[in-house]
Amino acid sequence: MNRKTNALVQRLTLTPYSVWAALFIVVPLVFVAYYAFTDSAFHFTTENISRFFTATSQLDDGTGMREVHTYLVIFMRSLKLAVISTVICLLMGYPLAYIMARASDRTQKILLTLIMIPMWMNFLIRTYAWMTILQDTGILNGFLSAVHLRTVHIIGTESAVIIGMVYDYFPYMVLPIYSVMAKLDVKLLEAASDLGCPGPSVLRRVIWPLSIPGVLSGVTMVLIPSISTFYISQKLGNGKFFLIGDAIEGQYVANNLHFAAAIAFILMVILLVCMALMQKLANRKIIVA
Amino acid sequence: MRKIIELKNITKSFDGEVVLDNISLDIYDNEFITLLGPSGCGKTTTLRIIGGFETPDCGDVIFMGEDIKDVPPYKRNVNTVFQRYALFPHLNVFENVAFSLREKKVPKDEIKRKVTEMLSLVALKGFEKRSVTSLSGGQQQRVAIARALVNQPKVLLLDEPLAALDLKLRKDMQVELKNIQKATGITFVFVTHDQEEALSMSDTVVVMSEGRIQQIGTPVDIYNEPTNAFVADFIGESNILDGVMLEDRKVAFAGHVFDCVDAGFAKREPVDVVVRPEDVDIVPEDKGQLQGVVTSVTFLGVHYEIIVDIKGFKWMIQTTDFCDVDEKIGLYIEPDAIHIMKKSEYSGMFGDYSTYSDEMEEIGEVEIGELAEYEEQEAAPAESETEK
Missing domain, CATH: 3.40.50.300 (P-loop containing nucleotide triphosphate hydrolases)
Structure with a gap:
């Protein structure tokens, strides 16, 4: 086969994927942008975008009613919960990934399966499961009262939302870090030890810097879906914590497609900027002692 | 120290x-x-x-x-x-x-x-x-x-x-x-x-x-003084033969009694005898202590490596003199070129160059990284050996 036909074959075999990508990724994105910048008569407008930044409403912050920028407050709240969840995922996931990468092949397989099993279940069902656990009369409180401890009120609080998010996104933090750690050359750890580093130093000076690519992709994979999450906050937060994802859903359900698209578009731009920054961070050669 | x-x-x-x-x-x-x-x-x-x-x-x-x-x-x-x-x-x-x-x-x-x-x-x-x-x-x-x-x-x-x-x-x-x-x-x-x-x-x-x-x-x-057949074989090339120590400074191997410099063995004690390939002199057939037929010649630049069949035992000899395959030659070994070792668990495992190519397979079991180098060093003579 000569090179020309080879190239042709290559292009032909790629066609289904290109078509798929265009149809289901590019076109929808173009539509989102199109809706974001048009009004209901499909005339160009930036009103939807500016509404996101300017819309205000009354909020009771405990000291009385105050006028706030509705969507900016919602966005900051989403960001806060997402960041907290991501940090918790990282704090729990990093040590687990490390332990897994150093465990025997058998243990690694078992742990991997255990982490992935919840992912086989539907996301909504997992969230409902947490509702039954966390409710005031749920499994957790049932257990607490059975052992004569004080019951706790979790459902409808930020903690419940964070628990739900951490549970749902935890595998996305562990797996990328694990895959980087598993590839780490044991000889490097021995070399560090040989050169005078006790355990904590080996972690700080060798393992951590070399696992940063895994950490960055883990953080990206948890932070982004948890910023735009909407269902968890409705179910576990009793709808009290209106997040940016809820705002998009609300506008969409209210048939306010153009504004929903505008919020989605702004969120997308912010996330793209964040990802670009993280990529830059990851690509930079880390030369620190 | x-x-x-x-x-x-x-x-x-x-x-x-x-x-x-x-x-x-x-x-x-x-x-x-x-x-x-x-x-x-x-x-x-x-x-x-x-x-x-x-x-x-x-x-x-x-x-x-x-x-x-x-x-x-x-x-x-x-x-x-x-x-x-x-x-x-x-x-x-x-x-x-x-x-x-x-x-x-x-x-x-x-x-x-x-x-x-x-x-x-x-x-x-x-x-x-x-x-x-x-x-x-x-x-x-x-x-x-x-x-x-x-x-x-x-x-x-x-x-x-x-x-x-x-x-x-x-x-x-x-x-x-x-x-x-x-x-x-x-x-x-x-x-x-x-x-x-x-x-x-x-x-x-x-x-x-x-x-x-x-x-x-x-x-x-x-x-010069390997303690057993393993060391003699692993370090450099060696012909390792079964011998019998007749008395101090007299050893018999390959059907001939040689003068040597070793002493202190029991009378008629079976021993391993090491002769390095570079320590064997090639002489006319009638002047040699041993006689044999050349079965292969490999040119290695500095010297020739020739395999000589002496009563069924293949010797390796390194020489700068050219010999032809099938030529009958005599071998002469100086007393101080004969090294006597006590018998060990490694006796009889090495030293005969008729199994030269088999030896390669054994070496082939080393890990991949080392293999390449062994091939570099050993493959050239071994290949030409098997071709003959």
Whole structure:
């Protein structure tokens, strides 16, 4: 086969994927942008975008009613919960990934399966499961009262939302870090030890810097879906914590497609900027002692 | 000379398989000592026990009079050059070398002075800011040496450090390592499976096989006075024959009684006789002590390697005189070229060059990294041998 036909074959075999990508990724994105910048008569407008930044409403912050920028407050709240969840995922996931990468092949397989099993279940069902656990009369409180401890009120609080998010996104933090750690050359750890580093130093000076690519992709994979999450906050937060994802859903359900698209578009731009920054961070050669 | 490390009756097994079987070894100050042996002989495990990466099942590791068996690697005054260098990919050349100094919180200007000094010792001045992944194999090797030496350890452990380099570079690095060792006065414990490397660099060679030490001695001793058939076979080429010691300085083998220089054996004691291929003189048929037929001739540049069939036993002889295949020749062996060894478990396993190609298969069992080098060294003569 000569090179020309080879190239042709290559292009032909790629066609289904290109078509798929265009149809289901590019076109929808173009539509989102199109809706974001048009009004209901499909005339160009930036009103939807500016509404996101300017819309205000009354909020009771405990000291009385105050006028706030509705969507900016919602966005900051989403960001806060997402960041907290991501940090918790990282704090729990990093040590687990490390332990897994150093465990025997058998243990690694078992742990991997255990982490992935919840992912086989539907996301909504997992969230409902947490509702039954966390409710005031749920499994957790049932257990607490059975052992004569004080019951706790979790459902409808930020903690419940964070628990739900951490549970749902935890595998996305562990797996990328694990895959980087598993590839780490044991000889490097021995070399560090040989050169005078006790355990904590080996972690700080060798393992951590070399696992940063895994950490960055883990953080990206948890932070982004948890910023735009909407269902968890409705179910576990009793709808009290209106997040940016809820705002998009609300506008969409209210048939306010153009504004929903505008919020989605702004969120997308912010996330793209964040990802670009993280990529830059990851690509930079880390030369620190 | 002062003893710096003593290994006493070290035994180590992995998953029930004995890797080190009651090893005892003294390492002296300022010495270049080489652990030599085929893959799986326990040489790397011995090194890792000294480095602290493995704990022996039993036995003691004494470092300058102190038992360090339970001291972790980071507290030992010993540094290692790893087989594939194990440089830190996230750090540049300077920071790799400075790694141990930063851990000890050495002042900045002193770090700079020491690292610069080390980099000039290994001829890498000006490479400070380079990424280690951009360096060639030889350069990475030098960084690894500088990194291990910057701490001025008492002992430097080198685990097959030249295995990944090509032949020419390996020769250069051998000379350079030897010079560095002399310049620094640090004890080098060097692990290799390459006998030539071991002979050319070391003050002391420790030949190991199957988890046991076969012989400890200077390169000249090891080559000229191998203690058993394994050592004789592993170090250089040897014809190893069954013989009988008739009396002091008289030995019979290959159907002839030879004068030799060895004594102290029992009367009529069966022995192994070693004759090095370069120690056999080719003479006209009627003037030889032995007569045989040439079965193969290989030109190797410096000399010819010829295989001679003497009563069914194939001898290897290295000579600068050309002989033709099927030519009948006589062999003459000087008394001091005949070396007598006591019988051992290795008797009868080596020395007949009719199995030269079979020997290759055995060597083929070494791990992949080592294989390439064996092929480089051994494949050429072996192939031409089987073609004939």
